[in-house]
Amino acid sequence: MSKISVSDLNFFYGKAQALHDISIDIQEREIIAFIGPSGCGKSTFIRTLNRMNDTIPIARVEGKVTIDGKNIYEPNTDVVSLRRKVGMVFQKSNPFPKSIFENVAYGIRINGIHKNKADLNERVEKALNDAALLGEVKDRMNTSAFGLSGGQQQRLCIARALAVQPEVILMDEPASALDPIATQKIEELVVELKKQYTIVIVTHNMQQAARVSDRTAFFMLGKLVEVNPTQKMFTNPNEKLTEDYITGRFG
Amino acid sequence: MEHRIIDQQLDLLRDKLLLLGGTTEAALERAMRSLTARDSDLAREVLEGDKIIDQMELEIDRFSVEILALQQPAAHDLRFVISVAKITPILERIADHAGSIAEAALILNDEPELKKYIDLPLMADNAAEMLRTALDAFTSEDAAASRRIIEQDKIIDKCYHRVFDELITMMIDNPATTASAAHLLFVAKHLERIGDYVKDICELNVYLTEAAFIKHSPKLEAA
Numbered sequence: 001m002s003k004i005s006v007s008d009l010n011f012f013y014g015k016a017q018a019l020h021d022i023s024i025d026i027q028e029r030e031i032i033a034f035i036g037p038s039g040c041g042k043s044t045f046i047r048t049l050n051r052m053n054d055t056i057p058i059a060r061v062e063g064k065v066t067i068d069g070k071n072i073y074e075p076n077t078d079v080v081s082l083r084r085k086v087g088m089v090f091q092k093s094n095p096f097p098k099s100i101f102e103n104v105a106y107g108i109r110i111n112g113i114h115k116n117k118a119d120l121n122e123r124v125e126k127a128l129n130d131a132a133l134l135g136e137v138k139d140r141m142n143t144s145a146f147g148l149s150g151g152q153q154q155r156l157c158i159a160r161a162l163a164v165q166p167e168v169i170l171m172d173e174p175a176s177a178l179d180p181i182a183t184q185k186i187e188e189l190v191v192e193l194k195k196q197y198t199i200v201i202v203t204h205n206m207q208q209a210a211r212v213s214d215r216t217a218f219f220m221l222g223k224l225v226e227v228n229p230t231q232k233m234f235t236n237p238n239e240k241l242t243e244d245y246i247t248g249r250f251g
Numbered sequence: 252m253e254h255r256i257i258d259q260q261l262d263l264l265r266d267k268l269l270l271l272g273g274t275t276e277a278a279l280e281r282a283m284r285s286l287t288a289r290d291s292d293l294a295r296e297v298l299e300g301d302k303i304i305d306q307m308e309l310e311i312d313r314f315s316v317e318i319l320a321l322q323q324p325a326a327h328d329l330r331f332v333i334s335v336a337k338i339t340p341i342l343e344r345i346a347d348h349a350g351s352i353a354e355a356a357l358i359l360n361d362e363p364e365l366k367k368y369i370d371l372p373l374m375a376d377n378a379a380e381m382l383r384t385a386l387d388a389f390t391s392e393d394a395a396a397s398r399r400i401i402e403q404d405k406i407i408d409k410c411y412h413r414v415f416d417e418l419i420t421m422m423i424d425n426p427a428t429t430a431s432a433a434h435l436l437f438v439a440k441h442l443e444r445i446g447d448y449v450k451d452i453c454e455l456n457v458y459l460t461e462a463a464f465i466k467h468s469p470k471l472e473a474a
Contacts, residue, residue, distance in 0.1 A: 184255065191256055210321040211256055234320040 001069055003028040003168065003198045004049060009063035011044055011222075013056070018044045019222045022063070031190060031199045033209035033230070036219035037245070042202045045219065046170050049200065050086035051079055067168070084111055087161035091173035093153035095145035095160075100137050103145045103156055104128060107164040123163060130196075131159035132189050151182025155189065162193075169193065171201040175208065187212050206246055210234050218242045257322045261331060264314055265390070268335050268342075271307040272386040275342045276379060278304065278349040279445065283375040286356040286438065287368050294360070297353035301346060308343040311335065327459075334459040338389070341448050345382065348441040348448075355434045365431045370417070374410045374442040377403065381449040389452065394460040397453035407446035414439040 002025035011019035019041045026032050034042040044053065051072060053059045065072050072082055084107075095103050104124045107113075114120040124141075128134040133155040137148070145156055154174060161169055171190070175183040190199060190212050203209050209216050210230060217227040218241070226239045237243050244250055278297055285294035315336040318324060324332050359365075381403050388396035418432045418439070454466045 188256060207323050210323070230321060231317050235316055 002026060003067065004200075005064075005066045005069075006048075007064045009045075009048060009061070009065065011041075011048060011053070011062075012060045014058040017222065019048070022224050024217060024224060024227055026198060026200060028198050029194055029196070030215060031194050031201065031213045032215045032217060032227075033213035034200070034202045034217050034219060035204075035206055035209050035245075036225075037250070038204070040219040041222040042219045043172055044222075046172055046200055046202050049168070049170055050083050050088060051077075052083075052088065054079065084164045085166055086168040086170060087164065087166035088170045088172070089154070089157050089161055089174050091176055093150060093157050093177075095148075095153050095156055098145060099142045100128075100145050100148070100156060101141040104159050104163045107160060111164050113164060127159040127163035128156075130162050130193070131155045132185065132192070133159055149182070151178050151185055154178060154182070154186060158186075158189065158193075166197065168198045168200065171199065173202055173204060176204055183208070218245060220245070257318070257324060257328060260314075260318050260322060261324075261328060264311070264318060264332065264335055267307070267311050267314060268338060269386060269390065271304065271311065271339065271342050272382070274300070274304055274307065275346045275349070276382055276386075278346045279352075279375065279379055279382070282349040282352040282356065283372060283379075285353055286359065287372055289356075289360045289364070291357055291360045294353040294356040298350055301350045304343060304346040308339055311339045315339075330459050330462060334389075334455045338452050338455055341451050345445050345448050348445050351441050352438050355438050359431055359434050362431050365421075365428055365435065370410050370414045371435070371438060371442065374407055374414070374439065374446075377407050377410070378442050378445040378449065381407075381446060382452075385449050385452045385456070389456045389459070392456070392460045394457045397456040397460075401450050401453045404446045404450050407443060411439050411443040 004026040006025070007023045009019055009022040010017060022045060034046065036042050047053045048061060048065060049067075049072075053061070061073060067082075067086065071077075096106060098106070101124055104127050105120055108120060108123050114123055125134060125138075128137060133152060136152060137156075140147070145153065148156060154177075158169075158174075174190075175186045178186065187208060190201065193199060194214075201209070201213065213230045215227060216230045216233040218225045218233070218237075218239070220241060226233070226237060226242045228238065232238075233242065234246060237246065278300060281293055282297045284290065285297060315332055318332050322328075381400050384396065385400050388394075388400065415436065418436050422429045422432045451466070454464075457463055457465050
C-alpha cells in the first residue's frame, strides 16, 4: 500500500481551479520532488497533503487523499494529529521568538508526547541531532533562535518538525533562501532523513530535485504532466513538455 | 565540506572503472598466455569473457550519464566524470585487442610452432605494465607518473618495429611461413595499439589532475 495516495484531486480558490484531476501515489520512505514553473500548483498541491489549505476560507477540495489508507478529507479527521503525522517545513525559516530549546520542545509539549523533563530533553536533543544541528547549538540551547544563521534556522525548523515524530515531511522550497553551502547541508539532511521518513519536496531548483529525489513530478498549469524516476526524468522524460521545461526552453 | 552526496557516486564510478581496468588487464595477460603456452581453451575463455567487459562498459556509460544529469558535477568532479567516460571505451578497445590476440592464438596453436616467442611476450609485458601503472596513476591522480608512462610507449614501438622486420624477413626467406607470420604480425600490431591506448589513458589523467589537454601537444606531454 502506498503511504500517500491521491486520486482525482481538484482544488479551487473560489471559482478559480488551481489543480486539475491530480492522481499520484507516494511510497513510504521515498523522496519525491515536485517541480514546475511558478503558479503551476505544486505548492497548492503539497498543502493538500496535510490540509494546510483549510486555513484559506474560499478554498475547496474535491477528490481523495489517503494516508495509510485513510481519507484525510473525511469529516471526522483530526486535523491536528494529521499535521503531527505529516509535518511541514516552509520556504522561509520561521522559528518562534523563543530559545533554540523551546522551539523544538514546543510541539512535544503541546502534543504531550514526553513523559517527564528528562524525556523532553532527550527528545529535543534527538530532533536537533537528526536535523544535523545539535553539534552547532548544544552549547547555546537557551539562546534565541534568531541568533542562528539562515541555514541553521531552517534546520531548526526541520528539527521542530521531526520532534513530534512525523511520518511524512512536506518541504516547500526549503533551501530557496539559502546560500549554496547551507543548501548543500539541507540536501544532505534530506537524503539522510529518507531512511526514516517519506519526504515530499517542492523546489524551483531543478538541479536540487535531480540531486536528492528518487522520483520527480512535473506540474504545469495545475496539472500533473509527468511523474517518473528522477534518473528517467532528467535523461529521457516521456513528455515533450517536461523536456522543454527541464532544458530551460520555458519556465 | 565533510561529505557530499556526489562523493559516494564518484567513488562508485571509480570502483567500476578500476574493475573494468583489472578485468581488461587480466584479459590481455590470459590472451598472451593462450598464445605462448599454446592453450586454446584459455583463448576461448578470453573470447567468452569479452561479453562481461562489454556489459561493464555499458554500465559505466549509464552511470556517468546519470551523474552528469543528476549531480551536475563541476570543476574537478566534472573532469573526473568526463575522464572516466573517455577511458571506459579505451579499456573496452584494449580488451577487444586482447580478444583478437586470443583469436590469433586459436589459429596459430593449430599450426606447427613458427618460432620461440621472445619479443611478443616482452611487448605484452610492457603493455600490461603500462596499463597497470596508468590505472594506478589515475587512482592516485599522479600526473607525473602518467607522463613517465607515456614515454614507455616508445619501448613498445621499438619492439614492434623489430618484430615487424623479423617476420617480414621470415616470410621472404620461407614463404611457407607467410600465413602464421602474418597472424603474428597482427598480434604485434595489437600490442602496439594497446600501448597507444594506454598513452591516451595517461593523457586523460593529466587532464583530470591539471585540467590540461596534452593530446596532440608533444611539448605539454613532456612538461
